[in-house]
Amino acid sequence: MPEVLPTDSVGLVSPQAMTFQQPLALESGATLAGYTLAYETYGELNAEHSNAILICHALSSNHHAAGFHSMEDRKPGWWDTCVGPGKPIDTNHFFVVCSNNLGGCHGSTGPASVNPATGKPYGRDFPDIVVKDWVHSQAQLADALGIECWAAVVGGSLGGMQALQWSIDYPQRLAHAVVIAAAPHLSTQNIAFNEVARTAIKSDPDFHDGDYYQHNVIPERGLRLARMLGHITYLSDDSMHAKFGRELQAGSPTTGFDMEFQVESYLRYQGSKFAGEFDANTYLLMTKTLDHFDPAKEYGNDLTRALKQAQTKFLVISFTSDWRFSPARSREIVRALLENNLDVVYAGIEADEGHDAFLMKIPQYLEVFSAYMQRIAAETAAS
């Protein structure tokens, strides 16, 4: 709990929600009869509406990117490191929007929402959602907020993929895309890890084929396993070693099989915490959305062709120890952008923190990110 809010914080923020009454045609062919997007905003939209930044969140995150919901809040939003006065996404300059993805479980319409056709939660009947659908729904949010063109669409991990998709689908509606710790599509190994997580959830007897809401249970065991596994892939081998090594948990016996390593109780704690907070159907949906993301697919698996219509300027950032979406995956994106003669800055950051580095206070990263965003701020001030 911050007794006094930090001066570089956006301070107390309130989630908002925008409900769209018109049906949303999805890429799958299905239609969503109206939907709600939960979102937050930080900073002020300028008179020209030229200083708006869209933040896209990662797999298990949400619209609460920065600041605190109350003075009792123990932790700020998930990207507070990068969003706030004087931070890379400087709220003294920018009007920042972050929305919970469609299919999410933090206020946007998702599998736990009531299906107007049945009066019950959608559950497994919630339609398939792909990244294009997120972008499309966010464009409607932009319309509603009076934002014709984003100064930048920014995201890490799955959020970076979303920024990339924005540059393909709405080339006129963003000046810059910032694509951090992302990949042009998931590797076989990435898909394999997701499938283990999904199998854990679906094989939990409390899953009830996705209709656990009616049974007043949650597939807690499955979600816990999914999160434990995810967590390993977000950290590097080195960062896990530095954080825990082979140290024993306090109170653990020092010999015998009851001996417990710190990393074991840490993972179980993270898993249990997550299971109490996140909807299992949303986790299934988001991992499927990730697996299916592959903008090159409809262009003969040629990413360069997929990005032909992009007119955006790009900042691409990767981290050396990220083995989930390695620097080589970012360079695939950079290569395709360069082949289209697009304006691209690429920063391969030396960092031990693994995939989660994009959330962390890593000086070299924050400097590169800040410098690039200041360039955007200068452009929007001049326009």
Place this chain on the structure above:
Amino acid sequence: MPEVLPTDSVGLVSPQAMTFQQPLALESGATLAGYTLAYETYGELNAEHSNAILICHALSSNHHAAGFHSMEDRKPGWWDTCVGPGKPIDTNHFFVVCSNNLGGCHGSTGPASVNPATGKPYGRDFPDIVVKDWVHSQAQLADALGIECWAAVVGGSLGGMQALQWSIDYPQRLAHAVVIAAAPHLSTQNIAFNEVARTAIKSDPDFHDGDYYQHNVIPERGLRLARMLGHITYLSDDSMHAKFGRELQAGSPTTGFDMEFQVESYLRYQGSKFAGEFDANTYLLMTKTLDHFDPAKEYGNDLTRALKQAQTKFLVISFTSDWRFSPARSREIVRALLENNLDVVYAGIEADEGHDAFLMKIPQYLEVFSAYMQRIAAETAAS
């Protein structure tokens, strides 16, 4: 099913079992009142008893290292690539012994065996077993077989760790140790993956706190998840890509969330197959044994000191794409051996196959391994 047995096969083999009536004092302080080791042998023990090779198996393997149990057998033993006439462990020269580790589920005394004290399966009451206990029980098997000194103790992965432990505990009883794709102890990440697997098994409602035998069920869901996860860590990102890429399973829809990647059905198949064959309590035990393996621990975390008493000659092999036990981990072992002025050959093999490379037909690997074993054959012939 081989209609005709391959000429480089050890042919039809029969598992054997040796029962020891005397109690076995375990490292934990507990005592096992008698025990059985299942084992197989290939080739002939020479008159001097100088040509015996002990093969130590990996986590989920067993004593069936080579050959076929019947003409209907569809697959040979797990290390048939390396064991047989003319193969690296050449049964024309060597008498080969491979035993199922204590705590196993393929004939050796383990959690599924009947506890003489209760008349019921041990279940969770089976004592903690560490690698030293395996070595100790194998030394008793060696005594019973009339083998005073092994020409070599050989193993990959956990089996390599066991070979290393042999060199520490019985320096006079092996001339060579062959340590393949191993590590001096598990990394934090290795332990983390094991803990996810254990949590999957223990949180399966059919686990019944380890007493599932009495309930006539097996924790099939948990075992399947454990195996799926293990499998990912045994392969490299590159080998998974080469094997499956983003190819779809035959019969899969080409769009929508019902679309299925080949890697997904492959993993589920491997998981289900394993769950029908392997005992969950043994899986818990073996992963704990792995986590606890750390010969340097009682020597102030100094591996060089731990290996001071070793008198063995060593072959250490690693594989470039092995991210479970990376080449750097093998080099830690090599460094400690060299600091003790031991005779060591180290081969870092270029291979895309990940950790499982030690089981595979990789020419450079088989050549190095063969050459080293031929040197041992020459020594034993001369002795």
